[in-house]
Amino acid sequence: MSQKDEQIKNKGMKKKGLCRFTCTNSDCVDVGILLELGSIGAGHAATSLSEILQQQVLIDVPKIHNFAVHELPKFYHKHDVPTTAIYMPLVEESECDILLMLEVEEANKIAAIMTMTPSPDELDTPMRQSAIEELANILVGSFLTAISDFTAVKLIPAPPQWIEDSFDAIIDNFLIKQAMISNRALVFDTNFRTMDGAANAILMIFPSPRLQELLIQKSKELCGITEPYEPEIIVPEDAEVNIVGNTNQTN
Amino acid sequence: MLNSLPRIPLIRFWNNHQKSTMLNTTIGACIQFETMPCITTAAQTSPTVEEVRVDMAGMKVESKPVELVTSVGSCVAICLHDSTNKCGGLAHIMLPDSSIFPRENLPFKFADTAVPALAKAVRKISGKEAMLFAKIAGGANMFPNVRNDGLSVGEKNVEAVKTELANCKVKLLGEDVGGSYGRRISFNVNTGIATIRCYKGAVKRI
Numbered sequence: 001m002s003q004k005d006e007q008i009k010n011k012g013m014k015k016k017g018l019c020r021f022t023c024t025n026s027d028c029v030d031v032g033i034l035l036e037l038g039s040i041g042a043g044h045a046a047t048s049l050s051e052i053l054q055q056q057v058l059i060d061v062p063k064i065h066n067f068a069v070h071e072l073p074k075f076y077h078k079h080d081v082p083t084t085a086i087y088m089p090l091v092e093e094s095e096c097d098i099l100l101m102l103e104v105e106e107a108n109k110i111a112a113i114m115t116m117t118p119s120p121d122e123l124d125t126p127m128r129q130s131a132i133e134e135l136a137n138i139l140v141g142s143f144l145t146a147i148s149d150f151t152a153v154k155l156i157p158a159p160p161q162w163i164e165d166s167f168d169a170i171i172d173n174f175l176i177k178q179a180m181i182s183n184r185a186l187v188f189d190t191n192f193r194t195m196d197g198a199a200n201a202i203l204m205i206f207p208s209p210r211l212q213e214l215l216i217q218k219s220k221e222l223c224g225i226t227e228p229y230e231p232e233i234i235v236p237e238d239a240e241v242n243i244v245g246n247t248n249q250t251n
Numbered sequence: 252m253l254n255s256l257p258r259i260p261l262i263r264f265w266n267n268h269q270k271s272t273m274l275n276t277t278i279g280a281c282i283q284f285e286t287m288p289c290i291t292t293a294a295q296t297s298p299t300v301e302e303v304r305v306d307m308a309g310m311k312v313e314s315k316p317v318e319l320v321t322s323v324g325s326c327v328a329i330c331l332h333d334s335t336n337k338c339g340g341l342a343h344i345m346l347p348d349s350s351i352f353p354r355e356n357l358p359f360k361f362a363d364t365a366v367p368a369l370a371k372a373v374r375k376i377s378g379k380e381a382m383l384f385a386k387i388a389g390g391a392n393m394f395p396n397v398r399n400d401g402l403s404v405g406e407k408n409v410e411a412v413k414t415e416l417a418n419c420k421v422k423l424l425g426e427d428v429g430g431s432y433g434r435r436i437s438f439n440v441n442t443g444i445a446t447i448r449c450y451k452g453a454v455k456r457i
Contacts, residue, residue, distance in 0.1 A: 070308035070345065070360060079304065079322050080435055082450065087394060161394055165450045169324035169433020172307065173393040176325050176345055176404050183355055 031064055033219045034188065034212065038062045038205070040150060041143035042190045045203065048142040049192055052135065053113055053199070060191035067187060069179045078167040085170045086136035087161045090144075094155050095208040097174050098143075100136045102201045104164060107132050110199050133160045139203070151218040153211075178206055186212065302437065305341050308360040312340035312372045316441035323389035324433045325405040327362065327412050330386040331369055331421065332443035336377035339440035342369045346404075347411035362411035370419050385421045386445045386457050387412055388436050390428040405429070425457030 039062050050057040065075070073079065084107035090096040102110070108120035111131035117123055123131075137160055144155045163170060178185040188205040207215070305311045305321040305328075313319065319341040321328050332339040342365045349361035358364040370383055390405035402410070409428045416423055427434065427447050438445045447455045 070306070070357070073307050161396060163393060165324070165393070165433040166322050166435065168307075168322035169391070169450070170393065172324040172326045172345070173404075175307070179345055179360070180351070180404075183352055 030212070030216045031066075031186075033216050034186075034207070035062060035064050037147050037150065037215055037219065038064070038188045038190065041146045042203065044146040045139045045143040046192055048138050049135075049199075049201075052138060053110065053194060056195045058193045058195065060193075062188065062190040065187045065189065067185050069175050069183060069185050072175055072185070072187065073168050073171060076167065076171075080166045080168070083165065083167045083170055084132055085163050085165075086133060086140075087163065088136060088140050088157045088159075090211070091156050091158050092154070094153060094211045094214065096155075096211050097177065097206040098140055098157070099170075099174065099204040099206075100139060100201060101167070101170070101204060102132070102199065106199050106201075110135060129162045133162050136160045139201075143203070147215070151215055151222070153214055153218055174206055181209065300439065305343050307343055308345055308357050310340060310342040310359040310365070310369055310372065312338070312369075312376050313440045314338035314376050316439070318437045318439050320435065320437045322433060322435045324391050324393050325389070325403070325408065327387055327389040327405075327408045327428070328434075328436045328438075329366065329369060329412060329416075330388075330436070330438040330443075330445050331373050332384050332386070332438075332440070333373055333377050333381045334384065334443055335381045336379060337441050338373065338377050339438065339443060340369050340373045340376075341436070341438050342366075344408065344412065347407045362408055363415050366412065366415040366419055366421070370421060383421045384424045384443065385416050386425045386438070386443075387416075387423065388427045388434050388445065388447050388457070391430050391432055391434070393431060393433070395431045427455055427457055 042059055042062050046057050046059045065072075067075065082104040084102050084104050086100045088098045088100075090098065105120075108123065108128060111123055111128040112118070112120040114131045114135065115123065115127060140157060140160075144157060147153070148155045175185070185206060188203075188207065190203050192199065192201045192203070301317045302320045303311055303313065303317050305319055307326065311319050314337070316337075319330070319339075321341060321343045323343065326343055326345050329342045329344065330339060331341075342359045344362050344365045345360050347362045349355065349358075349364045352361075355361075358368045373383060374380065387409065390409035392403040392405050406429070409426075413423065425445070430449075432449045432451065435448045436445055437448075445457050447457065449455075
């Protein structure tokens, strides 16, 4: 009786957990691991951003979204906002698309701070471009280093690619790439803000299924969970003896 | 639903830039710096015409005189116009071929299913069999430096749309495809004119 009650309670907790991750289809624990890895990376990235800007930087609680691919532009609702984006793909076995997106104005402000120019209007395009590329290099670099240090997975980014266009036009390229693999996409996203609200950067990551598996497996090894985790145990009503055995094993 | 939300970010952005663009603005035409982003709001283009946004993998058909708006990069926007009955529709497709996901229940995601479905929808609201004309835009390769094997997705999309239009016997009147920049398409269903604005400020009417 008490065993059953506990199990029902646990199921409830797990369902709450699912809501927090804004994820409905994926395994709760696996998503939790990815989210945790992302949070570690985002913390380091925020620190380095703060060092570049010499300002206090706030980060939003990182989120993992599990979207139907075509719903993403609707979710961000930034259709024609001019955006500066830096695309840094990961190469070799850990294939992954990383995007750092800033509104153009904000990108220019950051570039001005980085190059110590008094006003963003005085900067020419090549200078802005290389400043923002450098920013992405530093941010994504520290993000990946943190994850790589933790999980011992080799993550090698390709050189950054700069692009300035409207939000939808940039993002649909990546959505198409995701859509060719599956009709759902797992998107990790976090938001960096300076105190005065000058910079508002979105770091968006589309991990490939292979990289997801690799990171989850390595993290589980680290935590000592070697067996695949089963979040919900379906219990037949008349088999209480078996339940005790099962719960003991999992504990 | 989403279209009815206020467009605060766009308008705010425009206001911030208004001072600098005022210098280059003449009556009736807006000439902008090369680096100045060309973002248009409904108020700037034509205040009397309502704009309806079409989402990714979505479709809208209208018989009222509105502008159907969508933004594409590597995706392709297909505009179908029925000039006799003054109605039309716009579909925003993502991928060329639906055979890789046979169970997907989104006909407007794929070029080969979107064109017949759009033609059917336009004919349904007009109520009569009439000649349809098509205009397409998009199919850009946003990152030309990234290594591609063979054709890019944008090019494949455009090719698939053209073949499917030929299969459905819809005449292609105009196109603005390729390149490495995003496009904002506003398609007037009354006149059948599609206005394409690219980010750098160039405007093209087809």
